[in-house]
Amino acid sequence: MKQAGLFDAGGTRILLDDVSGKITLTPDLIDAQTAARWFRALHDGIVWKSGRRVMYEREVDVPRLRAHFRTDDPALPDVLQQALGRVRAAFGAPFDSIGLNLYRDQHDSVAPHNDKLADIIRGQPIVLLSLGATRTMTIRGKQPPRHVLRVDLDAGSALLMSWETQLHYDHAILKQRAPIGPRISLAFRVREAGKTGDGS
Numbered sequence: 452m453k454q455a456g457l458f459d460a461g462g463t464r465i466l467l468d469d470v471s472g473k474i475t476l477t478p479d480l481i482d483a484q485t486a487a488r489w490f491r492a493l494h495d496g497i498v499w500k501s502g503r504r505v506m507y508e509r510e511v512d513v514p515r516l517r518a519h520f521r522t523d524d525p526a527l528p529d530v531l532q533q534a535l536g537r538v539r540a541a542f543g544a545p546f547d548s549i550g551l552n553l554y555r556d557q558h559d560s561v562a563p564h565n566d567k568l569a570d571i572i573r574g575q576p577i578v579l580l581s582l583g584a585t586r587t588m589t590i591r592g593k594q595p596p597r598h599v600l601r602v603d604l605d606a607g608s609a610l611l612m613s614w615e616t617q618l619h620y621d622h623a624i625l626k627q628r629a630p631i632g633p634r635i636s637l638a639f640r641v642r643e644a645g646k647t648g649d650g651s
């Protein structure tokens with residue numbers, strides 16, 4: 452990974468920009484007060500779902516809560532409508548799917564994975580908007596030397612991962628020892644028409 456730490460004109464940090472794709476972090480896409488308000492509204496207002504998944508041949512709880520909306524859903528919460536407007540304007544992609552993750556505390560996590568490309572329109576990026584407590588994302592190359600990038604995702608920040616990066620890197624939010632409050636992420640994606648999965 453090269454060029455970590457460069458900034459573009461808008462204050463966006465370019466964490467990666469090479470043949471393997473592009474990853475950028477925009478620190479203050481949403482101001483702190485708005486981010487706090489959105490966090491509260493979503494935390495209290497969304498019907499959060501726990502999931503089960505098979506791991507090591509046992510069924511276990513997905514270690515976080517989730518929700519999903521298509522953007523044309525008449526029941527799209529107002530906060531998500533506003534967030535969609537901001538993210539579409541900032542990144543210029545026709546996002547039509549919003550996956551929500553709630554990490555209740557330091558024990559919640561998402562295991563290393565790449566987002567499923569089968570149901571994302573080829574070439575379209577994924578944007579993760581963070582609200583609430585700061586968690587660290589670990590982004591690791593799939594191939595040796597498996598370089599690792601650690602990015603603190605503060606409230607109001609937006610991390611963009613280009614489509615190609617999902618072929619070459621896994622990303623994760625690992626459990627941590629230090630106690631931490633809840634964090635919500637909004638994952639904006641451009642899906643094939645008709646696909647509704649919340650697939651990460």
Ligand SMILES: O=C(O)CCC(=O)C(=O)O
Nearest residue numbers: 550552561579636638651
């Ligand atoms: O919470 C995050 O920022 C990452 C979530 C994620 O990787 C996913 O939903 O696929």
Ligand SMILES: [Fe+2]
Nearest residue numbers: 565566622651
């Ligand atoms: Fe993901």
